[in-house]
């Protein structure tokens with residue numbers, strides 16, 4: 019019992035988080051930056067921070083993650099890190115030759131008040147940024163927000179730094195992508211391709227963090243949205259923002275700077291959210307939905323029909339990032355499961371309101387909480403008081419799964435103890451079918467394990 023000290027009795031906490039359901043802001047900024055082609059992320063802080071950010075991503079994606087660091091010493095911690103960052107920009111462009119350096123701050127550099135735009139302007143004035151190369155930034159103090167906030171800020175600043183409003187509109191549709199796996203980003207592009215809708219997806223980590231093994235090492239993999247594509251986003255005719263927490267800030271930025279209207283959508287996880295995404299994209303592009311997508315939807319509905327008897331009434335506890343949890347809760351309600359406990363460490367009032375709107379009518383005992391005190395400790399306490407049938411969330415749930423002996427499906431970020439998850443999409447109809455199979459397999463494996471000999475069935 020690794021969590022044997024978790025008490026059943028729940029007390030209000032104001033200033034204590036135990037086993038947070040989130041991680042640090044710069045990890046999100048670094049993941050988003052990797053979605054630009056030829057980008058080298060740079061962590062403006064201590065080496066320890068950068069090592070943590072890189073290792074968190076490497077452990078999840080099982081790919082090397084390159085990044086620079088300003089390598090703060092005691093001196094820079096007191097007097098500021100300007101000289102370190104100026105030296106780093108010069109060294110990185112000289113040795114590693116990226117198209118873009120994406121600098122994010124850390125707790126330390128934010129606390130001492132380093133002014134990233136001023137330092138970058140000085141690097142430009144001093145001729146340390148070569149012609150045609152770029153340095154962008156995101157302020158990511160990790161004592162507020164979460165990795166989701168860091169991702170959102172870096173994506174917004176991509177739009178702020180690159181989008182060009184030339185006054186000549188193009189036919190492109192901006193797809194601002196929330197935090198999903200590289201395979202999900204590939205699947206979103208595949209769906210847009212089937213619709214024949216001209217899109218610019220950003221950020222795009224497909225072919226960056228899931229590169230094929232072909233015997234050649236590429237420091238900058240072939241994937242990622244290009245600078246030219248990011249420039250074109252400023253003349254696009256519309257923006258679809260997928261996942262409010264991660265993508266709305268960028269969509270608003272494009273609207274404010276370049277007058278591009280936007281539609282806020284959920285990430286296309288599950289049946290209805292995928293329907294909404296495909297219909298919005300088809301409508302915006304002025305195209306018909308092809309039979310291939312209609313057939314994919316039909317296959318998904320067919321397996322839901324086959325599986326629904328096993329899902330009915332099953333109590334689910336889930337945790338993770340708000341953009342992923344909102345459509346997931348909707349999907350679980352749609353297949354007659356009961357998402358009773360929902361926790362996210364990312365703050366934002368919209369989350370609890372939206373989950374209640376989706377689930378209140380069918381889950382009367384719903385408990386939902388987000389923000390600093392919405393942690394894995396609270397989730398465990400809820401479960402101790404009233405158990406659930408299955409857990410859905412990142413690797414940090416494995417302690418609860420073991421102690422309470424509950425089936426566990428890993429999803430979200432980070433997954434540190436399994437391999438391959440980032441290659442199988444969860445978005446779209448295909449992703450939804452994969453999700454359904456994972457949940458049902460976990461439930462039926464448990465049923466087999468617990469079945470007495472006389473009712474251990476070959477056919478279930």
Ligand code: SF4
Pocket residue numbers: 042043044063066067070071123124125126160161
């Ligand atoms: S000090 Fe702050 S930025 Fe650095 S790893 Fe810790 S939480 Fe993240």
